[in-house]
Amino acid sequence: MGPSDRHDRIRRWQAASLLAAAPIASLSASDAVGAPPPQAPPGQQRIASAALVERLHQRVLSGQSATATLESWCAEHGLAQQARVRAVRIHGDDKQAPAEVLQALGADSSAALHYRRVQLVCGNRVLSEADNWYLPGHLSTAMNQVLDSTDEPFGRVVGPLGFQRETEADQTFWPPRGEGDHGIILEVRALLRDRQQQPFSYVIESYLVQALP
Template identity: 80%
Template sequence: MGPSDRHDRLRRWQAASLLAAAPMASLAASDAPATAPPPSPPGQQRVAAAVLVERLHQRVLSGQSATATLESWCAEHGLAEQARVRAVRVHGQDKVAPMEVLRALGASEGTAVRYRRVQLVCGSRVLSEADNWYLPTRLSPAMNQVLDSTDEPFGRVVGPLGFERQTLADQTFWPARSDGSHGVILEVRALLRDRQQQPFSYVIESYSAHALP
């Protein structure tokens, strides 16, 4: 065998070695840990937040109780360790019922109208605040006693009435509307009617940006 033959055999051996090593290099690359995806640009984050606002909007409109809707929302988005919505009464801010509220409730002059302002809270998050004017004569004495003496959510207390919720007006805000210490992403005005279709409660609900995950 001459020197040229030996040189050709050496080149063929080197080429074969490179081809054999290629799959191993590819396998090693595939086993390398994946790098974290880059954070979403601010524009995409705003779009994602707007989508969540609209999703909450539709859930509130289709639900019969703001308390129940927020409780399921809190659970789905992991807003608290225990997805239990509780009402926190806000005292010292009584408001006289506006004329539009009295008309919607069918309340005549001299009709007793009570006012209740609450925050609906899940964990440490204030999800919404509500102004609620209601007719105590259309509730049971037991319901009135609970509403007067506890922070129990209104919807949970009057549940036995089998009420229906009628949306009167609704509007979303994104970016959130500044409102005191909370940015408001959704405002809903609704009327609650009992099984006999008698209105007994008028609520103005302001949903906070804290409801977003």
């Protein structure tokens, strides 16, 4: 075998090796294109979620209306195409006001006290659930009619009272308290006072994991 034959055989072997490797290289490249982006380690994800919960916590505490706070939160985090919060009434047996509620409202067990339970929803997400006891005598006739006959959010209806919100207690939960979409990440108890500083509403709000982006 002469030198030229030997060189031909080497060239043919190199060409065959390149052809054999080509499909493997092509497959690897396509796999890289279709692969999902790398995710943060679980520990970092938990820290990020806990930070979001605390951010929502501070927003709720500094806001005067849970409805308005959740609308701005929903818009900021793109939780729905239209960032408008609506109330969905939950009908059923009225809950008796706990002693702490009666005391905060300055009412006794015989006082005229209305109860309303709602979910605050943005798009298809239930952001929070709230139990609300309020004194109808402190509201206008029109306000009471709207609250009795519609699902309009309480804060939006009583806005003309120029109310102030006073936090009575608050607590965050991470991991959430409970399971699934109804896990609670934040609970706030608040007293609402009108312009004359008269208390007229006490709410217990449970913010759900669906409020997180």
